[in-house]
Amino acid sequence: MSKITLGLALTSAIALSSPALAAYPEQPIQLIIAYGAGGATDLSGRALATALGPKVPQPILPVNRTGAGGATGTASVAAAEPDGYTMVVARVGSHTVNPAMKDTLPYTLDDFDFVAVYEINPVACAVAADSDIDSMETLAARVNENPGTVSYSSSGVGSLLHIAGAMALRSFGVENPVEAAIHLPMAGGGEAATAVLAGTADFICTNSSALSSFVANGQLRPLMVTTAEPVAGFDAPTSADLGKPELESLVGWSGIAGPAGLPDEVIETWRGWLEEAVQDPGFQETMDRFGSIVDLKSPEDSVAFINEQYRIFRELVDELDMRVE
Amino acid sequence: MSFLDSAAAGFALVAHWESVFYLAMGVLVGVIAGAVPGVSATMAVALALPFTFALEPIYGILLLLGVYKGGIFGGSIPAILIKTPGTPASSATTLDGYPMAERGEAGRALGMALYASCIADLISNLSLILLAGWLASFALSFGPPEFFTLILFSLTIIAGVSGESLVKGLIAAASGLLLATVGLDLVYGTDRFSFGDPNLMGGLNFIAVLIGLFALPEIIDFVFRPKEEHHQARQLGGRWATLADVRRCLRSIIRGSFIGVFLGAIPGIGGAPAAFLSYAEAQRNSPNRDNFGKGEIEGVAAAEAGNNGVCGATLIPLLSLGIPGDVITAIIIGAFMIHGLQPGPMLFVTHAHMVYALFMGLILSSFLLFAIGSVAIRAFRFVADVPKSLLAPSVLVLCVFGTYAVNNTIFDVAVMFAMGWLGYLMRVLKIPAAPFLIGFILGPLLENSFRQAMLMSGGSPEIFVRGPITWTFWALTALALYLIVARLRQSWRAET
Numbered sequence: 064m065s066k067i068t069l070g071l072a073l074t075s076a077i078a079l080s081s082p083a084l085a086a087y088p089e090q091p092i093q094l095i096i097a098y099g100a101g102g103a104t105d106l107s108g109r110a111l112a113t114a115l116g117p118k119v120p121q122p123i124l125p126v127n128r129t130g131a132g133g134a135t136g137t138a139s140v141a142a143a144e145p146d147g148y149t150m151v152v153a154r155v156g157s158h159t160v161n162p163a164m165k166d167t168l169p170y171t172l173d174d175f176d177f178v179a180v181y182e183i184n185p186v187a188c189a190v191a192a193d194s195d196i197d198s199m200e201t202l203a204a205r206v207n208e209n210p211g212t213v214s215y216s217s218s219g220v221g222s223l224l225h226i227a228g229a230m231a232l233r234s235f236g237v238e239n240p241v242e243a244a245i246h247l248p249m250a251g252g253g254e255a256a257t258a259v260l261a262g263t264a265d266f267i268c269t270n271s272s273a274l275s276s277f278v279a280n281g282q283l284r285p286l287m288v289t290t291a292e293p294v295a296g297f298d299a300p301t302s303a304d305l306g307k308p309e310l311e312s313l314v315g316w317s318g319i320a321g322p323a324g325l326p327d328e329v330i331e332t333w334r335g336w337l338e339e340a341v342q343d344p345g346f347q348e349t350m351d352r353f354g355s356i357v358d359l360k361s362p363e364d365s366v367a368f369i370n371e372q373y374r375i376f377r378e379l380v381d382e383l384d385m386r387v388e
Numbered sequence: 389m390s391f392l393d394s395a396a397a398g399f400a401l402v403a404h405w406e407s408v409f410y411l412a413m414g415v416l417v418g419v420i421a422g423a424v425p426g427v428s429a430t431m432a433v434a435l436a437l438p439f440t441f442a443l444e445p446i447y448g449i450l451l452l453l454g455v456y457k458g459g460i461f462g463g464s465i466p467a468i469l470i471k472t473p474g475t476p477a478s479s480a481t482t483l484d485g486y487p488m489a490e491r492g493e494a495g496r497a498l499g500m501a502l503y504a505s506c507i508a509d510l511i512s513n514l515s516l517i518l519l520a521g522w523l524a525s526f527a528l529s530f531g532p533p534e535f536f537t538l539i540l541f542s543l544t545i546i547a548g549v550s551g552e553s554l555v556k557g558l559i560a561a562a563s564g565l566l567l568a569t570v571g572l573d574l575v576y577g578t579d580r581f582s583f584g585d586p587n588l589m590g591g592l593n594f595i596a597v598l599i600g601l602f603a604l605p606e607i608i609d610f611v612f613r614p615k616e617e618h619h620q621a622r623q624l625g626g627r628w629a630t631l632a633d634v635r636r637c638l639r640s641i642i643r644g645s646f647i648g649v650f651l652g653a654i655p656g657i658g659g660a661p662a663a664f665l666s667y668a669e670a671q672r673n674s675p676n677r678d679n680f681g682k683g684e685i686e687g688v689a690a691a692e693a694g695n696n697g698v699c700g701a702t703l704i705p706l707l708s709l710g711i712p713g714d715v716i717t718a719i720i721i722g723a724f725m726i727h728g729l730q731p732g733p734m735l736f737v738t739h740a741h742m743v744y745a746l747f748m749g750l751i752l753s754s755f756l757l758f759a760i761g762s763v764a765i766r767a768f769r770f771v772a773d774v775p776k777s778l779l780a781p782s783v784l785v786l787c788v789f790g791t792y793a794v795n796n797t798i799f800d801v802a803v804m805f806a807m808g809w810l811g812y813l814m815r816v817l818k819i820p821a822a823p824f825l826i827g828f829i830l831g832p833l834l835e836n837s838f839r840q841a842m843l844m845s846g847g848s849p850e851i852f853v854r855g856p857i858t859w860t861f862w863a864l865t866a867l868a869l870y871l872i873v874a875r876l877r878q879s880w881r882a883e884t
Contacts (some may be wrong), residue, residue, distance in 0.1 A: 065744055086454045100434035102717035106726075109438065126796045127434075130590015131572045138586035140798070167579055167588040173833055220577025245843055248574050248837060250656065259653055261532040265846065276710045276725070280732030349441075350726055387577040 082293055087332055088121040094319075097136030099129045102252065103272060106353060107159035107182055107317045108152035110275040112344035118339050132219050133157035134168055141174035142198060145322040147329035149276060152318040153177065155184075159369060162219040165387045170282075172373060176325040177318055178333040183356045184315035185290040186223070187297055188231050188268040191259055198303060199287050202266060203235035206243050212246035213299040216255040216264035220387060224255055227313055230379055231287070234307045242381045259283060272314045272354035274388035289313045290311045294354070312375045318365060328361065401446055407754075411749055415455020417754050419764045421455070422462020425472040425599055425783070426790010429459025430715050437719055442659025445727035446742060452720050457509060457699050457757055460659060464501040464692055465764065468773045469494055470783050471605035476594060477695035478792060479825055480667045482602055484680065484687030485548065494772045495765075497688050500637065502761045504692040508645040510754040512700030515649045515705075519749050523653040524708040530654050532840035537861035538654075539834045542661055543824075544868035547810055548668035549651045549822040554876065556823040557823040560814065564827025565834075574832075575839045587799040592807075596791045597828060599652030599809025601821050603787050607780045608812045614777070630686070635687035640670035644690045648697020652870040653704045655713040658696040660829050664822075666694025672871070681820075693699070696732045701863030706731050707743065722787060 077175065086158060094112055098104040105127060112123045128136035137157045137348055143149035154173065163174055196202045206213045212317035217224035225246060247264045249255040252273050258264040260282055267274070267283075270296050277283040285299035289310045293301055302310035319333060341359045349359050360368060380386055401407075414436070421432035436455045440448030446826050463475030465518035468485035481501060488497040513522065532537075550557020570581045571591025582588040616795060634641075644666030651662040670690030671680040702713035710732030724731050736743055745854070771779070791804045828852055846852035852858055 099715065099718075100430070101437070101715065102720045106722055113438065113441075128795050130593075132577075133585070134572075135586050135590040135795075141524060148792070165577065167584075169584070215845065220576060221581065242652045245846075247840055247843055248577075249840070250574060250832075251718075253712045254656060257528075257705075257709075258531075261531060261713065263840075270823075276730035276732050278732050280710055280734040282710070282732060350725060354727055361514075388739070 090148060091122045091124050092124045093149050094123050095140050096125055096127050097133035097157050100127055102272060104152055104154045106355040110346055110349040111340055114340040114343040115336055116286050118137050118336055132221050137171040141170035145324035147321060147325060148321055153318040154314045155243055156225050159373045159376055160223050160226050163373055163380050164221045164385060172372050174323050175320040176323050177320045177365050178330050178338050179362060180351060180360045180368055181320035181337055182317040183358045184225055184270040184272055185288050185294045186268055186313050187271040187274055187285045187288045188266060189274050189285045190266045192281055192284050192355045203232055203237050206232055206237045208244040212346040214247045214264045215266050216247045216249050218255045219248050223315055224269045226376055229383060232312055233255050234310055241385055261278050275290055275354050293312060314371055393495040394740035397741035398748060399742055401745035402748045403569050406447055407450055407749060410451040411454045411753055412756050415458035415760045416453040418455040418458020419760060422474045423465040424458035424790060425466050425474055425786050426595055428475040428595060429456055433716050437723055440723055441726060443555035445729060446745050449723055452723055454753055460695055460699055461505045461757060461761055465768050466498045471606050473598060477663055479598060479660060480663035480691035481688055483822055484684050487633055487683030491683055495627050498765045499767040500633060500688050501687050501692045502765060503629060504641045504689040505638055505696040506697040506758040507641050508648055508693040509541040509757055510646040510697060511612050512649050512697045513750040513754060516700045516703050520704045520708045523704045525655045527705050533854055534857045535837040536841055537858045539830050541597040541861045541865045542665055542830055544865060545664050546823045546826055547670040547872040548671045548837055551820045556819045560819050561823040561827035565831040568828045568831035574836050589722055592803055593800045594796055595794045599787050599791055600804040601811040603783060603826060604808025605811035605815045607784055608808060610776060611778045633685055637686045640686050640690040641693040643669055644693030648694045649701040652698035653702025653715060655711055656703050659698045662698045663691045663694035664826055666690045715855045777814045801822045806870050831849055
């Protein structure tokens with residue numbers, strides 16, 4: 064072996080052993096989506112990956128890893144190497160509601176470093192169009208008068224819908240919604256909305272995007288949205304109008320996170336990408352059609368937002384004894 | 389806009405070479421994806437979705453529908469040729485399709501699968517167009533109690549697919565029900581049999597179980613007992629499904645199509661139960677009853693009619709109510725929304741021309757499915773000509789890849805191998821695999837609907853007799869049980 068080749072081999076060996084992040088990303092990045100194809104998280108994550116495509120030097124590969132209400136995929140990211148090549152679309156269900164409700168979850172919030180929250184989904188509560196419940200007050204009064212008769216559907220234990228129904232009832236004066244109202248877990252968001260449509264359940268509180276077509280079609284009637292501003296297409300008062308501004312913490316969101324211990328460089332690089340992606344007209348249009356609000360929060364705000372939501376949910380879970388063990 | 393105006397506008401929308409092109413592309417992609425074990429119709433539709441973003445809405449949606457229909461038919465090709473259902477809905481097709489292939493009648497089985505699929509598809513599309521309103525209100529009256537009684541009735545299929553011993557069939561079904569309980573409990577959210585492993589919390593993956601149970605035992609058996617004839621190629625067989633075959637099976641095909649239409653219109657059931665129910669009904673009514681499971685062409689016809697009958701019908705709740713009937717239609721709803729269309733009753737008012745264009749495209753798709761399916765069968769014929777000593781390892785590789793691709797975890801591959809050994813053990817003990825699968829599919833539906841109904845009623849069992857639908861299914865269940873017992877007594881008497 065000549066000296067030159069030996070030298071070359073040595074330098075390349077050194078180059079390889081020096082921190083690989085010198086030019087992050089050097090290889091394709093897996094973006095884990097812990098929910099199934101076609102769901103809100105999947106569409107959001109894939110829209111983001113599409114918008115990132117031309118901006119990122121390496122491919123971003125969205126991978127659906129489903130199961131256990133998002134826990135299987137999320138846990139696999141928590142256990143991955145924090146090298147920036149395995150990231151996850153963090154979601155309200157997997158990263159605040161589930162950790163707040165389930166002690167047996169194989170991960171906690173501390174297992175993740177959050178890059179940013181990039182999307183907010185307003186929450187709306189709705190009843191069937193032919194229901195005689197015409198406001199949140201009537202709904203709460205009905206629950207208080209006839210405990211154990213009014214039901215709400217959800218997409219499973221530990222989903223946003225599960226906690227949203229309880230939280231909404233409680234702020235409208237139902238002392239113990241877990242006892243007084245029936246929680247009807249269905250096998251998915253679509254089935255949960257169908258249950259209200261078919262009269263199996265009386266009301267539902269979920270992301271406005273999941274309800275918008277039913278509301279537009281006059282099949283479901285919204286009672287309230289939980290944002291400060293009214294939601295287009297939803298002829299219903301905001302929670303602030305109803306004097307319950309505390310319900311504004313009840314919103315869905317999506318963000319990007321990686322395993323705890325991500326190098327700063329990775330977080331900063333992703334920040335830059337996200338800032339560009341949210342400007343992408345195609346991405347904005349897609350998000351718009353799903354009734355999402357594109358809202359890229361700074362890293363500090365994102366972490367504060369997630370922790371605050373987690374704290375509120377956790378308190379509610381403790382007070383109502385909704386903990387799953 | 390009057391009906392004629394809308395229909396004319398719809399025709400103008402669909403009468404372009406592009407719509408035929410994208411529909412044909414969709415069917416082709418679907419057939420190929422469906423024919424690869426592990427790549428289910430659901431995955432194929434999900435993968436095709438991003439490609440539709442840039443297309444005109446009608447082309448995009450037709451493309452996805454083409455993938456869906458093609459995928460459901462395509463799944464029958466490996467089900468018949470290599471005993472590996474390409475998609476869960478075609479598991480019932482293996483029961484008679486594979487024995488036919490072993491006998492050298494693969495061509496006849498594939499041909500019948502195609503005829504049955506296309507006839508069922510056409511019936512399903514026509515039902516969508518003519519009966520959508522009526523079937524949609526029927527579907528909405530299906531709450532958890534109705535669902536429970538329907539699934540209970542469906543469990544009587546087990547007797548039909550148990551083969552020689554009902555006891556062994558029941559053992560298999562009970563094991564399937566048991567394995568289906570692994571994972572999160574829907575109602576309380578507690579972990580069952582997960583041993584703290586996040587992979588098990590999600591339950592056993594359906595595709596992994598399916599492939600393990602059906603494809604692997606065949607391969608393991610081949611490894612242990614390599615027979616002489618395995619080195620020789622099987623023949624596709626000169627025989628094609630004849631018109632006489634179709635005529636003989638026509639009753640089963642039509643019955644199966646309508647079973648598919650009804651089950652497809654009810655959200656949350658899907659193609660596999662429809663195929664099994666159709667198969668069991670065909671068997672119950674056939675003069676060749678005892679030949680089912682040994683390579684009876686009518687079994688292939690019934691199973692394929694059942695699963696393709698679901699395809700058009702799942703669009704009934706989608707178009708008329710805006711609710712997805714299964715995972716595939718959930719993805720298709722996403723495509724509607726991306727194109728700014730909101731499925732539901734208003735779609736017929738605001739985008740009536742679009743609805744009519746879709747209807748016309750769907751009718752066209754049945755014929756495209758026939759044309760492309762015929763080509764596909766001929767293209768896949770070489771699989772039947774490959775000697776088993778080459779085929780078995782190739783199938784194994786495909787199975788591993790397909791199972792891995794579902795969730796991108798090696799855990800699922802491990803589940804597949806474990807199920808493969810279980811399937812082999814069952815094969816050695818002559819315990820049939822089909823009842824196991826039915827238990828595995830129906831178990832969660834049975835349990836969840838039971839518990840949801842009990843939550844609704846506050847624990848009172850009266851809810852299970854709350855209306856004519858529940859009464860009907862109780863009566864059907866009783867009748868099915870009576871027939872099973874009567875037949876058992878008959879066979880005992882014959883023995884003694």
